[in-house]
Each structure stands twice: as structure tokens, then as C-alpha cells.
Amino acid sequence: MDLLLHLRGFTAVADEMSVSEAALELGVDQPLLSRRLRALERELGVELVDRTRRQIALTPAGQALLPRARHLVDQADHLLRSVRRHERARFVIAAPAGCDPAPLARLVTLLEEAGVDVRLAGENPAPEAAAWTVEPCDPDAATWVTRLGAATAPGGDERPISLGALRPRRGGESTQVLALARDLDEPGGRLRRLADGAGIGPTTLRGAEHGLAVAETLAGRATLICARHEAVAYGLVWSPFIDPVLRGHRLVEQPPVPAPLAGGPVREQALALLGASVGAPVVAGVEVTGEAAE
Known part of the structure; x- marks a missing residue:
């Protein structure tokens, strides 16, 4: 006899106080559940359910068995969940x-x-x-291409601008241009080359850790080159570059x-x-x- 199967049927009957309702809950036929319940009683040598009443009730033996039966069923379910979780590769x-x-x-x-x-x-x-690993790569060989733009402190203009608009103006106040290390150190140095071509040299463009770059930008002391979601998350105003200033990522599977x-x-x-x-x-x-x- 499958003791666990029969104990599961018994606890279902005890919960529903009805063989028919318990059968529906377990997804089995009522006659089959009734046979399992009687087989369990024969195996244990006691009556578990008082069938003399209009509505069934547990006998003293059934009441004594119920908490132990619940414990065994719960432990078996926990064991099955644990095994299945470990068998399934994360x-x-x-x-x-x-x-x-x-x-x-x-x-x-x-x-x-x-x-x-x-x-x-x-x-x-x-x-x-x-x-799956998402790693940086040249935009020309990328699975995903992200458009970059200029992030400034709140109150700025969100219209598209050219990368050259960030270069220092003769006689004007110079604003530091910051970029994240992932963009400055990307394979091929694409951003550095584009910045040099736009007149933004290494004395103006420098790399910074994300949090510090955002802080400098929020303080109005810098312009940050980044993706849109990296700007709006901190309330910065983001203007996309007219130039094809891109960040690439590829999927390694x-x-x-x-x-x-x-x-x-x-x-x-x-x-x-x-x-x-x-x-x-x-x-x-x-x-x-x-x-x-x-």
C-alpha cells in the first residue's frame, strides 16, 4: 500500500468532512477515494471516520492520526519541492x-x-x-545598440544636439564633459575618437564613476554623456546626439x-x-x- 497516497486522501477527507468534496479536491473519483480510506483503516486496524452520522466525522483514532498524517504529507511535499528545485538548473x-x-x-x-x-x-x-552574458562591444558587431546623448541639470533643453556643442568655447566658461568608463574604455575607443573629431580633447572629456558623474551633473558642474535611462533615473535632462554616438552590447550564450x-x-x-x-x-x-x- 502507498501509505503517503492514502494519508493524503485521509487528510483531504478530514479537511472537507466530505468524501465527495475531498475527491474533487484531489482530482480522483469518489469510489476510488472511499476504497483508499477503507484500505488505510484496514492497514491500521482502526476506524478513522464515523460513517453512522448524516455528516461524517472523525473517530477518536482519526483525530489522533490527523496531525501526524498532516506532518508526513507536508514533509513529503517539501522533499519533492526541494529535489525538483535542485534538479532544475538555474x-x-x-x-x-x-x-x-x-x-x-x-x-x-x-x-x-x-x-x-x-x-x-x-x-x-x-x-x-x-x-547569458551581456558584454560591451563595438556597435557595428552588437546585438543591441544604444543611442547616447548629453545629460544636464534639470531646467535644460531636451532638443537633439551635436557632440560638437559640448566643446569648450573660446572666451566662454568651460564645462567639464564626463563619460562612464564603459563608454570611454570600449573596444576601439569609439567615443574618444568621436570626441576628438568634435574638438573635445582629453582635458575636457574624462571618465567618472556613475554616481559621482551624476552628482557633478546635478550640481551643474558637468555634462554627462550617457544613455537616456541613465539620465532620467536621476531627474537629469537628456538630449540625444544628432551624431551617431552609440554604445554596443552583445549577447554571449x-x-x-x-x-x-x-x-x-x-x-x-x-x-x-x-x-x-x-x-x-x-x-x-x-x-x-x-x-x-x-
């Missing part, structure tokens, strides 16, 4: 610092609903166990991947949300809508 996504958290949160929800046990990790260094992410709509939505987290509105022809696109 899907690790290594995302770069400064990602927009709203699309990342939607990505986690999407994957959990698809049955994927997901964990977010940082990029420095990316964990070896990461199945380590197989195997869970079935929902091997292809189809879940994968497309996941990649779109991951792209939106780095400021790219479109990936693989899938446009992000809702919060991620704002």
Missing part, C-alpha cells in the same frame, strides 16, 4: 551595471512564468555559470538553454526586454512596448 543572466531595472524585473517575471529558474548577476566579473528560451515568442520577448534594459528599444525585429519602451 539560468544565470550576467547583466552590465547601470541597466534599467524595470525591463529586468519584467524579464525575471517572464522567465519565472515560463518555468525558468532565473538569477541575475553582475558583469564584473561575469560568473562562469552564466548562460552558453548552451544548453531551457526549452522556452531555445526559440519562439518567449525567447524573442526575453531578448527584447534584455535589450531594453541596456537602452535599446528594438532587437531581432521585436519592438518593446509598455514600460520597457518608455
Whole structure:
């Protein structure tokens, strides 16, 4: 006899005080549940349910068994959940610092609903166990391309500007131009080359840690080159560059991947949300809508 199966039936009957309702709860036929209950009574040598009344009730033996039966059923359920959780490989996504958290949160929800046990990790260094790693690269070879612009203190103008508009003016007050290390140190030095071509030399353009760069910009002492989501998160005014000043990220994928992410709509939505987290509105022809696109 499957003792656990029969104890589960007994506890269901005790909860519902009805064999028919307990059968519905367990998804089995009523006659089958009745046979299991009688088989359990024969195995234990006692009556667990008083059937002489109009509404069934537990006998003293049934009342004594109930808490022990509940404990065994709960422990078995806990054991099954633990084993299944460990058997299911955790899907690790290594995302770069400064990602927009709203699309990342939607990505986690999407994957959990698809049955994927997901964990977010940082990029420095990316964990070896990461199945998906988002890493910087040249925009020409990127999975996602993010447009950069100039962030200034509140009260500024959001109209598109040229990169050259940030160069020092002869006889005018010079404003420091800051950029995040990820953009200044990108492969190929694209931003430095574009800045040099626009007349913004290394004495004007310098790298800064994100928090310090935002503080200097909020204080009105600097202009920060960054993506839109990195500016609006702190209340800065963001003006996109007319010039093609871009940041690139690519996806590095380590197989195997869970079935929902091997292809189809879940994968497309996941990649779109991951792209939106780095400021790219479109990936693989899938446009992000809702919060991620704002």
C-alpha cells in the first residue's frame, strides 16, 4: 500500500468532512477515494471516520492520526519541492551595471512564468555559470545598440544636439564633459575618437564613476554623456546626439538553454526586454512596448 497516497486522501477527507468534496479536491473519483480510506483503516486496524452520522466525522483514532498524517504529507511535499528545485538548473543572466531595472524585473517575471529558474548577476566579473552574458562591444558587431546623448541639470533643453556643442568655447566658461568608463574604455575607443573629431580633447572629456558623474551633473558642474535611462533615473535632462554616438552590447550564450528560451515568442520577448534594459528599444525585429519602451 502507498501509505503517503492514502494519508493524503485521509487528510483531504478530514479537511472537507466530505468524501465527495475531498475527491474533487484531489482530482480522483469518489469510489476510488472511499476504497483508499477503507484500505488505510484496514492497514491500521482502526476506524478513522464515523460513517453512522448524516455528516461524517472523525473517530477518536482519526483525530489522533490527523496531525501526524498532516506532518508526513507536508514533509513529503517539501522533499519533492526541494529535489525538483535542485534538479532544475538555474539560468544565470550576467547583466552590465547601470541597466534599467524595470525591463529586468519584467524579464525575471517572464522567465519565472515560463518555468525558468532565473538569477541575475553582475558583469564584473561575469560568473562562469552564466548562460547569458551581456558584454560591451563595438556597435557595428552588437546585438543591441544604444543611442547616447548629453545629460544636464534639470531646467535644460531636451532638443537633439551635436557632440560638437559640448566643446569648450573660446572666451566662454568651460564645462567639464564626463563619460562612464564603459563608454570611454570600449573596444576601439569609439567615443574618444568621436570626441576628438568634435574638438573635445582629453582635458575636457574624462571618465567618472556613475554616481559621482551624476552628482557633478546635478550640481551643474558637468555634462554627462550617457544613455537616456541613465539620465532620467536621476531627474537629469537628456538630449540625444544628432551624431551617431552609440554604445554596443552583445549577447554571449552558453548552451544548453531551457526549452522556452531555445526559440519562439518567449525567447524573442526575453531578448527584447534584455535589450531594453541596456537602452535599446528594438532587437531581432521585436519592438518593446509598455514600460520597457518608455
